[in-house]
Amino acid sequence: MNTVSVPQVISPEHLLKHWQGHRALTRHVIEAFPEKDFFEFSIGGMRPFSKLVSELLAIGVPALKGIVNRDEQPYSEAAVENLATKAAYLQKWDEATSEINQYFKQIPIEDFEKTFNLFGQYEFPIIENIFYFIDNEIHHRGQGYVYLRALGITPPFFWTRA
Amino acid sequence: MNTVSVPQVISPEHLLKHWQGHRALTRHVIEAFPEKDFFEFSIGGMRPFSKLVSELLAIGVPALKGIVNRDEQPYSEAAVENLATKAAYLQKWDEATSEINQYFKQIPIEDFEKTFNLFGQYEFPIIENIFYFIDNEIHHRGQGYVYLRALGITPPFFWTRA
Numbered sequence: 001m002n003t004v005s006v007p008q009v010i011s012p013e014h015l016l017k018h019w020q021g022h023r024a025l026t027r028h029v030i031e032a033f034p035e036k037d038f039f040e041f042s043i044g045g046m047r048p049f050s051k052l053v054s055e056l057l058a059i060g061v062p063a064l065k066g067i068v069n070r071d072e073q074p075y076s077e078a079a080v081e082n083l084a085t086k087a088a089y090l091q092k093w094d095e096a097t098s099e100i101n102q103y104f105k106q107i108p109i110e111d112f113e114k115t116f117n118l119f120g121q122y123e124f125p126i127i128e129n130i131f132y133f134i135d136n137e138i139h140h141r142g143q144g145y146v147y148l149r150a151l152g153i154t155p156p157f158f159w160t161r162a
Numbered sequence: 163m164n165t166v167s168v169p170q171v172i173s174p175e176h177l178l179k180h181w182q183g184h185r186a187l188t189r190h191v192i193e194a195f196p197e198k199d200f201f202e203f204s205i206g207g208m209r210p211f212s213k214l215v216s217e218l219l220a221i222g223v224p225a226l227k228g229i230v231n232r233d234e235q236p237y238s239e240a241a242v243e244n245l246a247t248k249a250a251y252l253q254k255w256d257e258a259t260s261e262i263n264q265y266f267k268q269i270p271i272e273d274f275e276k277t278f279n280l281f282g283q284y285e286f287p288i289i290e291n292i293f294y295f296i297d298n299e300i301h302h303r304g305q306g307y308v309y310l311r312a313l314g315i316t317p318p319f320f321w322t323r324a
Contacts, residue, residue, distance in 0.1 A: 014289075158301060
């Protein structure tokens with residue numbers, strides 16, 4: 001059953017759990033924003049946190065679907081551009097949680113090292129694209145932490161994963 | 163030679179390369195700060211970027227050394243608290259780059275899943291502690307991006323890894 005030729009350090013199940021742990025923390029950060037500030041507050045001309053979350057939603061499920069179906073459909077935020085309340089974002093976030101579980105498990109172990117041209121634009125081994133999704137989420141969520149601090153709100157502990 | 167019992171998706175070499183890629187980006191972010199702002203600028207009562215970098219330096223090499231030697235010495239920023247210029251930070255960063263390479267390669271593949279009480283405080287599988295180092299760096303660096311934007315400085319592209 002083990003199809004890899006060199007010793008490795010993390011299983012797909014572990015990596016999925018790792019990502020979903022981060023997604024649970026991001027959900028708490030969304031919840032921590034006051035409704036208005038979620039859509040309007042920004043620093044230095046950056047996007048408000050709602051738009052950063054739109055990006056995360058436009059990557060997660062669509063990217064995994066693309067990987068599973070080898071469909072190079074371009075990146076688009078169209079499916080999330082009408083979300084107008086925090087509640088709508090949180091509902092979409094929760095739908096994505098189960099869809100990510102569903103699609104992730106459809107990636108055969110031997111495919112993680114294979115190259116796929118994600119969104120017709122990012123031609124990397126699938127494992128690298130998945131690390132990029134997680135890293136990008138941590139990066140933007142870290143920015144959300146600064147927004148919260150600037151608003152006088154204490155963000156959730158960084159090590160929260162549930 | 164393959165000592166794991168379930169299929170895995172990333173090798174130690176790949177994980178080290180992934181981390182060092184992130185460290186290269188963090189180095190560019192340090193470089194992007196004006197000297198004074200690196201030590202003084204902050205938002206919402208947060209630490210200036212120099213202090214966030216001190217934390218990263220107090221984790222990287224000391225943590226790996228602790229893992230390799232199974233030494234539970236507590237977390238301390240004492241070794242970096244006297245760094246007083248960006249140049250001193252960058253030199254320390256570069257020294258850490260080669261020490262991280264050196265210590266990381268001393269972790270036997272079968273140890274990544276073993277539990278170690280890092281800094282006498284964080285008792286997790288070694289692989290999870292290492293992911294935490296990387297995630298924590300991305301998190302704080304993302305905060306540095308907001309500082310730079312607030313200062314009117316364009317940060318390096320997030321996908322820069324060299």
